[in-house]
Amino acid sequence: MDIKNDSPAKENNKPEKKDWLASVHRFNDNVAQLVTFNSKLLVFFMLLFFVYLLFASVLQDETFSIRQLNVHSSLETKGYNSGFIAKKISYNITSLVNEVPDKLLAMFSSDDVDEKKEILYNRILDKYLKKEIKVDFNVDVGGVSLPLRDLTKTARGLFDVEDKSLDGDITVEDNLIIMTIGFNSGGVNKSFESIRYSFYPKDSIKMIDVIDSMTFDAAKFVLKQYDPIVTLLIDFNPTAGNSYRDQKWEGKTDLEEDRLAMLKKMYLNDSKDKVLATWAHAIAGTIYTDKFSRKDIQRDNASAIQQFEKAIEMDPSFVDIVGIDLAKRYSDMEDSSKTDHVIKTYQRMIKSASGNMEIYDKLFNIYSEQNKKDDYFKLLELAFKNGMYIPENNMEDSQYIKFKDQNQFKSLVKKYNEYNKPKS
Secondary structure, three states: OHHHHHHHHHHHHHHHHHHHHHHHHHHHHHHHHHHHHHHHHHHHHHHHHHHHHHHHHHHOOOOOEEOOOEEOHHHHOOOOOHHHHHHHHHHHHHHHHHOHHHHHHHHOOOOOHHHHHHHHHHHHHHHHHOOOOEEOOOEEEOOEEEOHHHHHHHHHHHHOOOOOEEEEEEEEEOOEEEEEEEEEEOOEEEEEEEEEEEOOOOOOOOHHHHHHHHHHHHHHHHHHHHOHHHHHHOOEOOOOOOOOOOOOEOOHHHHHHHHHHHHHHHHOOOOOOHHHHHHHHHHHHHHHHOOOOOOOHHHHHHHHHHHHHHHHHHOHHHHHHHHHHHHHHHHOOOOOOHHHHHHHHHHHHHHHOOOOHHHHHHHHHHHHHOOOHHHHHHHHHHHHHOOOOOOHHHOOOHHHHOOOOOHHHHHHHHHHHHHHOOOO
């Protein structure tokens, strides 16, 4: 009886073991399928993200970008690989662009430097300082390197969108580094430029000096294609003196006419870029004002006035920038009406920036000299209404002394001056 009872128990255990092993295999299969599915899903989302990057890159409004450059292996082994050179070019572009506000600030006259600086920086900020320069590299998707920039260029060609990415090759032959760079859009080469640089490792001209020079030239090349104002200002040195040897424009006598021709090309294209054209007129005015060789001073003076007035005509708020220089040019005219022109210029400046007290003072002096009492007191009340305060010890200044003892002057001082006094 015992034997009969034990045998069925052993036989019943075998199917249970087989069921357990089958369950384990099924679980492993399910896990494998889930891992495979998740891997495929991950790759799908990564590809989807790459497509998003591609189309975002195609459709975004960019100034320019720098892609990976083809660099000779002998340079790469010394650390000067594509990424290093691209970032060096980007750094040089950024440095040149960031110098623009200070250069323009030095270019135009101002009695109130802080106020002029604020005006210029606010005006220039959006056009220059917020632009990002991209350095593009390949994107890895699922372990596969995808050339985003190459695909972007192809896609932009299909959508007829201009591609503004810098391409290039840097090769080495004996003691020469040859840089060939340019922009390529829709399969058509644009403005390719090849420059040769000599280097002698044992002499003073070392490899790093060549790389510095090469990347600076590449930066100037990029800016020349897409930002002529920055390119023009590369030769402007705001810290130079006024002597013959320290001219603010490098190569002044040789390149002055070339600069004026470049500016003319900019402002004749005003329908395409009005902001650029306005700046071109303003800068041309300063060049005519500053011309080294003055064979015809009155002609140059008239040309400067014409350029400044054109800049204001295109953008009335530009009187804040060129107004002082324009008034000076009018004062140098050989014309009996020159003072009227100076007055009108200052009046336009006050209308544009009513808080600029330096301009009120200039007009006070003119009205005092011409004994224009009514105009003087109208201007005085306007200045008080816009916040002017006259300290007691300044009452003897030239702009006030002629009328300070009159009742109308005293009345206006009593009405406004104490109220406008700065809080200590």
